[in-house]
Amino acid sequence: MTGMVSPHEPMYITIANDLRKRIVDGLLAKGSKLPTERELCDQWKVSGITARAAVDQLRGEGLVETRRGKGVYVRSTTPLVRLSPDRYFRPHTQPTWELESERAGLQVEMRHETTKVVAPSVIADRLGLDEGSAAMCTEYVFLMGGEPTSMSTTWEPYALVGGTDIERPHEGPMANAGVIPRFDSMHLYIDSVYEVVIVRMPTPDEARALKLPPGVPVAAIAQTFRTGDRAVQTSDIVFAGERYELHYRMPIPRVPSVSIGDLGHEDLTLP
């Protein structure tokens, strides 16, 4: 009686396919409003729950976003920020996040809080510290255009920074400088960074902190800066998916195992 389009294809899939086609074909532009659920009920002769299932389907694909009391809107999926491959090169007077966000033309804000803690065991492991060692821990929330887009937690060995000018990343003469010039000022010259990226759905806490609509994934990065074999800083970083592009450029040595070494992978526990 309704569509009966194809046997075995649920009605809500049919409706979702129709809406998706209109989105990818550009008939429904980025930011535009979809038919209301009640309009879908009338047009397709289905119950509210079926119309809703169609919208849920598209939301799960990250194509649309629902706004209570307003409607359903086509999401913009264009990444806002490029994390460039030269993000760790010197000169590096501005921290990475600030450079990158300004490149995207967005107002930038950072909230942070530094405390002295006992390093959690996975962190002690990443920093090459003994169990129970102290570390300076800084928690960050980054906002772009007023919206939170990433959060991270950074640990530095207290044995390295305790009692120095850079004990707290955002105080003293190197306040707000990036990690590289901060350690440069201690004559600890960072020469490599190791990153492990995984893709997953956010925890409810992360979804709340990053104001992620349902169905939006995140990239979680475990990052460690080293000078030689010594780890000087490690971080757990969570990015709102679809807002960031991560760029990597890696040289490929002409002969086996030069310069970067052949240390194999690292075992990093991810957030």
Next chain:
Amino acid sequence: MTGMVSPHEPMYITIANDLRKRIVDGLLAKGSKLPTERELCDQWKVSGITARAAVDQLRGEGLVETRRGKGVYVRSTTPLVRLSPDRYFRPHTQPTWELESERAGLQVEMRHETTKVVAPSVIADRLGLDEGSAAMCTEYVFLMGGEPTSMSTTWEPYALVGGTDIERPHEGPMANAGVIPRFDSMHLYIDSVYEVVIVRMPTPDEARALKLPPGVPVAAIAQTFRTGDRAVQTSDIVFAGERYELHYRMPIPRVPSVSIGDLGHEDLTLP
């Protein structure tokens, strides 16, 4: 009469919170079965659709997986495969995917098909070719333990490989060798790889091809191999999220802009 836990908290959220706690506390182990929807209805005195909403919530968080006719099961979220930072180093007689999957102790299978095509404009752009240039295009599906885990499409300029021993990546003397030794054999020595990673939800096509349960995100990578400034191969790669860890190790030059160059980011259109 039911839980009445807190005002304003929807019942399905309360149920989802309870189930999530039992999962993260380990009371419900990886792979174990959750209460059936009907059991949840009885235990919480709610209708089926509410019990279902709770399960949908956890599925959207990637915590559980539904199997029709069987039940709801706690997903294992441990990544199966590490893509190591030395994955592009020489010697490189085995292709990357094979090395990495075997490292994970899984049987590996690759399906591929190579055709000569006119390079799509975004691909021509990435390869530095004129519009309408020909390219050799290979489509891959990779399976681990019988399950598809990633898919990719690779393009190489026909002007470079056409009529040579390596025109088709899986035929001839260098059949099934990795991209680096293949081009080595042509005296084209690849010296850098550029990768752009984004995180997003799969398209319905991708979800079907990779057999992804609803709510599982993917990593999409645009990858280009170069010898000097000349691009010799570019790929669009899609990984099932939570099955891969991407590892990167990058040297940080002691002085600005050495060795790797300071070419800035690249504009790569992502799949």
Next chain:
DNA sequence: GAGTGGTCTAGACCACAAG
């Protein structure tokens, strides 16, 4: 107040898995 999405009821039938 009118319109929107969010939650919910109390059922029903279907498709699939397993004994």
Next chain:
DNA sequence: TTGTGGTCTAGACCACTCC
């Protein structure tokens, strides 16, 4: 055959947004 999740009905009330 029984039990599971998947889809669906025809309503209802609530919370939020905008006028």
